[in-house]
């Protein structure tokens with residue numbers, strides 16, 4: 002696989018961009034080698050600057066659920082572009098997208114649009130603190146909620162990849178109100194709630210996707226809802242990744258829980274920067290201009306982004322690809338398991354709807370600790386062989402793969418062939434490294 006032009010751009014980019022990227026995972030640090038630069042994408046495929054074509058299972062880390070440049074979405078964007086880019090005053094598109102979102106989240110009367118998932122979550126936390134009059138929050142190890150100070154503790158995603166405990170530049174005061182619990186471990190939450198009466202909210206990814214895909218056990222998520230309600234602690238469900246991924250609406254409905262505050266992002270912008278947080282009236286009416294919780298944004302509710310979000314959700318509703326996603330994810334899981342077995346490789350595959358992810362480990366992955374037992378060297382070999390064979394994967398063991406509704410039969414064939422070759426390569430590289438010891 003030729004990556005000459007990507008290599009060249011990477012060198013050039015390093016001069017004025019930090020690590021030649023604008024988000025760390027794009028630098029391919031945990032898999033080594035040259036990070037690819039993209040030229041264009043269409044449907045299920047993405048093409049790099051050297052002309053290598055891949056089936057795209059990154060999908061910009063989630064937003065491109067219909068595949069790239071869906072005709073109807075593109076049309077809606079072009080139409081919006083002609084009217085202007087941003088006005089600093091409201092447009093009808095914001096009302097329309099707000100209704101589409103509130104209609105499918107039972108606990109959401111009102112929503113506020115922002116520009117990213119990070120912004121959605123940090124605003125939701127501020128609101129949760131204001132509503133309860135309390136200061137602390139509980140988050141789960143391995144869950145990622147964006148890069149705001151208070152949430153950069155035991156976070157997954159890029160931090161899991163880089164093995165950083167948190168981040169420099171975050172003062173102790175900023176995280177002293179953040180308590181950590183273990184995913185799928187109710188006792189670890191109870192411990193905090195029983196001991197501390199200054200807890201405003203518990204925040205969780207309903208299905209974790211930033212330590213690899215980790216599902217909650219039904220008892221865990223249901224009991225979490227019960228104990229937070231009993232204690233008068235808000236449950237903030239961060240659906241930035243899961244929203245509109247596994248059903249038209251939220252994972253919380255599938256899991257049978259209802260959030261006090263829901264955070265959204267990724268899919269609802271269809272590829273443009275949109276985040277959102279929403280809740281019942283009683284909570285949302287505390288936000289300015291109705292209430293005293295200040296939160297604002299020059300480009301929030303941007304008309305082009307709203308048009309893209311509306312068109313994406315409309316098409317998604319029409320296509321209703323969720324059974325299709327489940328089927329394809331199960332097929333890919335089977336491909337992975339079969340080839341792992343054929344090559345004597347220990348593998349766990351977790352999936353939820355269109356999120357899927359293999360862990361190179363012999364133990365079930367149910368939390369951050371078990372996820373971290375994965376053999377990242379094997380993932381590295383697997384990753385580069387998948388790339389060589391035409392499948393673009395997130396360049397980290399701890400990022401979910403995503404499926405788009407644009408996936409075709411021949412893409413599945415490409416994925417299957419790539420998996421078979423890559424697993425065999427993982428097996429042979431393991432033998433080699435054992436021999437070298």
Ligand SMILES: *Cc1c(COP(=O)(O)O)cnc(C)c1O
Pocket residue numbers: 116117118119120122145146147148206210211239240241242266267276
């Ligand atoms: C991606 C993500 C975020 C952060 O969203 P950005 O748009 O990258 O700021 C927050 N929470 C979850 C669960 C995410 O997956």
